[in-house]
Amino acid sequence: MANEKPPKRGYRAVVDDKVCKPYNCLKCVEACKFLEAISQGENGPVVNLGECCGCGECAEECPNKAIKILLVEVPQPPRLTW
Numbered sequence: 274m275a276n277e278k279p280p281k282r283g284y285r286a287v288v289d290d291k292v293c294k295p296y297n298c299l300k301c302v303e304a305c306k307f308l309e310a311i312s313q314g315e316n317g318p319v320v321n322l323g324e325c326c327g328c329g330e331c332a333e334e335c336p337n338k339a340i341k342i343l344l345v346e347v348p349q350p351p352r353l354t355w
């Protein structure tokens with residue numbers, strides 16, 4: 274059985290879709306060293322809040338300043354109870 278854990282706050286990459294969309298170059302995905310933290314979605318890059326560590330490499334590499342590192346609520350994996 275799994276119990277929901279309350280979200281925690283942490284610094285994560287947040288993509289401004291309106292700024293990114295005309296470019297959609299995916300340099301941010303190439304720049305990230307963490308395999309599942311950011312990936313190509315249907316409409317541009319998608320950040321996996323559970324895997325992103327907020328290092329900012331993607332934001333540094335974005336030529337259009339479409340990524341900011343912001344304090345956001347991060348969903349926690351469910352607590353397993355038996």
Ligand code: SF4
Nearest residue numbers: 293297298299301335
């Ligand atoms: S690097 Fe910037 S503009 Fe390019 S896909 Fe990523 S967020 Fe969008």
Ligand code: SF4
Nearest residue numbers: 305325326328329331
């Ligand atoms: S902040 Fe770091 S870990 Fe998160 S998506 Fe960007 S490069 Fe990857």
